[in-house]
Amino acid sequence: MHNLKQIRENLEYFKKSLSHRNSEVNYEQILDLDKKNRQLIQEKEKFEMEKKNISKSKDESLFEKSKEISKQIENLSKKQKIIKSELDNLLSSIPNLPLDEVPIGKDENDNIEVTKSGEIKDFKFKPLSHYELGEKLNMLDFDLATKTTGSRFVFVKDKLAALERAISNFMIDTHIQKNGYTEISPPLMATDETMFGTGQLPKFENDQFEIKFDDKNDRKFLIPTAEVILTNMVKNQIIDKKKLPMRLVASTPCFRKEAGSYGKDTKGMIRQHQFYKVELVSIVENNQCMQELERMTECATKILDDLKLPYRKIILCTGDMGFGAEKTYDLEVWLPSENKYREISSCSSCGSFQARRMKARYKNNNNIEFVGTLNGSGLAVGRTLIAILENYQLEDGSITIPEVLKPYMGNIDKISNN
């Protein structure tokens, strides 16, 4: 959410900056509503002052007049509220401004590779896809999931289920023990207000799974990422500066409708309605965002290093960034069966964009300022499972276990079909 005053005073900058984000903003309408809004506020306040003075004077002869004034106020107030809500509506659908250092571009093709790490194995045979491997092992069952639940779900069974759990535990332990994060086991549902805070609402309601409660007006949403619930832990409060930075980690299921991605990645478990993800969230002083983004991204790459998976780090261009982000690094892991890199983590700084929506502030000496918020996957568990299957496969279809995961797998070193 942007500050109206900022838009008013830096209109050209906003126009220019947002033009690279594939978003259409009706500036005229916003400025017009803003003007009307302020006019109404001024008129209303004039009456309010008059009324207040009468009331203070306790002069009974003016009481009748005061009643009339009340009507005027009510009238103006109604109008003003309508204008304000229209204005808020428009405002809440404007994405964050990309930082100047973010490359300008239209879509994913304009993202820029920053670094490449790890060694891509030279397979002496044709590497299978994760779903071929999983089905051969009898440990990934998509048909069964279709039967019980529908498309874009999967049953992970036996040793692969254990591997999935091992991945998650290894990641969390690493972030807690080595990277200074605090583990959280949060609710998996969130209210409208919470979803608004991180930017899922109002614009992306169609991507969310809604849960109905008994009371018709009471609904919740399944979280599409733990970012939502972790970031909102600081909403509506003024935090003691000493508590910053806050670094939080959670491993949770995530739920996404994947609306608009019909036909995309329909095979396998690349794109599911439900998947596990280890999420990192940082709440920092707002001038620490860039520093923290680098740190957070390193925490994620370290996991890939430890798992000895080949990957590259890219910086997203203006057109490919998420709604709330001001700068984003994606980590992409190598998938031999596709012969290309696929996203496995996304680390973003949102600056104070989400903080303004959430009203999350901190006291800096005697100034009240909005916090900075960052989120990153460290990493997507399902996709890490995929990456391990594919990169660690042997010719007979069995999978070796990455060294760091062995302690989490009862020290077995191989998963095979017998």
Add this chain to the structure above:
RNA sequence: GGAGAGAUGGCUGAGCGGUUGAAAGCACCGGUCUUGAAAACCGGCAAAGGGGCAACUCUUUCCUGGGUUCGAAUCCCAGUCUCUCCGCCA
């Protein structure tokens, strides 16, 4: 599910129709003292929004939404949440 109690500033907590935006304490900031720190003492300190170049000023806000009243943190109604007790159940 049944019966009570409550929701006030960053926190604790008074106030229960008229200079109350709100006592007091803690925290925080500035100062005196000190070689430095602590302690002690003095002073400052709610937020959001509007107007003004500025000094400053106005409005709103005591969980949320309605209502009563010239006037509401204070009274009434509805809702949300929290706590205690009973019942039920992972």
